[in-house]
Amino acid sequence: MVVQEIAGFVEEIRDLGSILFLKVYSNGAYVQITVKKKEAPKEVLDAVAKLTRQTAITAAGEINDNPAVKTGKEMIPKSLKVIAVSAEPLPLDPSGKTQADVDTRFRWRVLDLRDPKKRLIFQITTDFEEFAREYFINDGFIEIHTPKLIGAPSESGASVFALPYFGREAFLAQSPQFYKQMAMCAGFGKVFEIGPVFRAEKSRTFRHNTEFTSLDVEISHIKSFDEMVSFEESWLVYILKELKAKWGETVKKEFGVELIVPKTPFPRISMKEAYDIVEKAGVEVDRSSDLSSDGEKALGEYVKEKLNHEFVFLTDFPVSVRPFYHMKPEGDPSTTLSADLLYKGVEITTLAQREHRYDMLVSQAKEKGLHLHNIEFYLDFFKYGAPTHGGFGFGIQRVIMQLLGLKSLREATFIPRDPETLFP
């Protein structure tokens, strides 16, 4: 007989008098612990007497397959220890049988996440990130950690958190944009970073948080904007292929979603066409601005239906909706060499070739009405030679939300932050 160990939280206690059943999740599966009161060791009975739901326990005994019990696995414990008793009543029931309202769930995220299905989201995220990095590292990338405390607002100055810093003002980075470009100017060749970014946006929507995990990529010596598009395609195909192999069946079972490895090249639609398609679908369009969230959704549905694809690159963005550092195609000063990538109707990436020539950068910043003083430290990166380069940013939680068909970004975030939420 092989004595095995169980360590977990007691999800269910059913006391039938002479016999008592516990349901515990341990080591990736539910196990039923069966305590026959006449036969069980005194130590086990003493421990069992103290139990409340969600109490942390350990138990040892033989685990047997038993088709008669719901979990399929049963242990008659030789020993059972209470590690920490749970208070009563519980603010929510993590078994998933009754769903608490969203605010209660996130207030008591520690209990909410005891549902193995919710934890699964983070196991899949772990692999998503690891496959992403595998691809980069096999391709010679350097991983960087850029500063989150910065001396000037990183882009427009809007939506930036500011804080006192030893008698000065510092800001929290909204993206690693400027510093990953610096890595290019320093000769790093190809870099990636996975880290937090901060947006002081007051809106509270299903797809915005004030803090999220950004995956950033920047590549030197590119010959064209297309090279970046192809790179992101191949990279995503790699990740989705690996994810499908490992998690495809589980995701289908638990989330009802089919993981699809996308065909390359992904469809590309110019912004002009996109406005037309969205308008035809009955969604209002402002042609001087990005697509609205409804617009993206309509376009996603169009692409899925007409082109049978979950991804689409939106291209030929007008200069007016893009930052000053995006490169313009030669001979066309009104558009940019940039694209947005939508996944199931939600933007997950902005990608661009960057302007690497100092004089052009300065003049494009002026065109946008930027105060050169604020970006002087950035312009300095380009003073002493700079390679051609491009890159993209990628919100991890947003992609996972789309991948698994979750209702909001919060579900894919361990501890979400929005304007109203700083706790837990």
Add this chain to the structure above:
Amino acid sequence: MVVQEIAGFVEEIRDLGSILFLKVYSNGAYVQITVKKKEAPKEVLDAVAKLTRQTAITAAGEINDNPAVKTGKEMIPKSLKVIAVSAEPLPLDPSGKTQADVDTRFRWRVLDLRDPKKRLIFQITTDFEEFAREYFINDGFIEIHTPKLIGAPSESGASVFALPYFGREAFLAQSPQFYKQMAMCAGFGKVFEIGPVFRAEKSRTFRHNTEFTSLDVEISHIKSFDEMVSFEESWLVYILKELKAKWGETVKKEFGVELIVPKTPFPRISMKEAYDIVEKAGVEVDRSSDLSSDGEKALGEYVKEKLNHEFVFLTDFPVSVRPFYHMKPEGDPSTTLSADLLYKGVEITTLAQREHRYDMLVSQAKEKGLHLHNIEFYLDFFKYGAPTHGGFGFGIQRVIMQLLGLKSLREATFIPRDPETLFP
């Protein structure tokens, strides 16, 4: 003939009249570009006329081994393009021939890092992190991203950055401590995180920054503090073995340092013994406090000399120098189940078993004089059952500094932050 491409910065220009030599670092090696002015295409000559040192160029041609040139590799270019001209004069010479002062180097970090030897530090860091993660992922860990914006100062309230947050006050996380413990209470089993942490410490030393990259680990269901110690040992052995295989020779050549795969178990010395050893070595000791930086150094030398080891665990820390959440051994309320790990005489890790019982946690917090209000959200994690657990934190740049024998943390940091430095 195979036409190859070079893309990089011009490190040297030697114009001998009829012939001109360029030294360019491209694709992991230096190449000499030789332009014979009588034979070169006009396009190449036009480009060459514009060159200044550090200008970014691309060139195409055959690359041949040529023992007569210093780099060993030579290209006679078929084409040569100026990508972005470098301004003159350069604020520093990144070739490594003359070393600028530290302030100039970090002011112009973008040029400083064009020295391939400095960039190497970040290639090695990339692999360090990847090997570290490999070990975790093969062992069933979940990667988490805890919030850096938090509602209450994470530990003591000292050295914490505060900022306005939609009419409230928020703080920057000094460590993911509380949240990685929350993951344990949520049933995550084993987690790791690599991310920035923030310390508002005014001191400017070789081993402190206001922002650095922390690697954090937390493991549930441990039976003893020793289990954590063994885990960290095996993990470090794995990383150092892989690093030595990949980088051992390079590190020896470039940094003059022998990478040593440590023997397990690492030596362990109690704090009492450590005070004695350090005092005997002639360094002043305050027995109510941690070892000083000089004390750590002296102890590191002792361990290297007497025990022939680069690592040492300091154990049996008195309660007075440890935070409230460290567990105390049964029957001894004056010490903690915690250790510091020193590497070549510098502390790189604090490791501990945590107190997981709600009532004990509350009483230990009170003993330390903490305001329970500030840590209520944290105590709440433990209300509804909690497993035994332990973990450690690990400053990536500090370990790399020690690994490569660098003079300061800054050398291992892409863009360092200290009280005086917010730019670049």
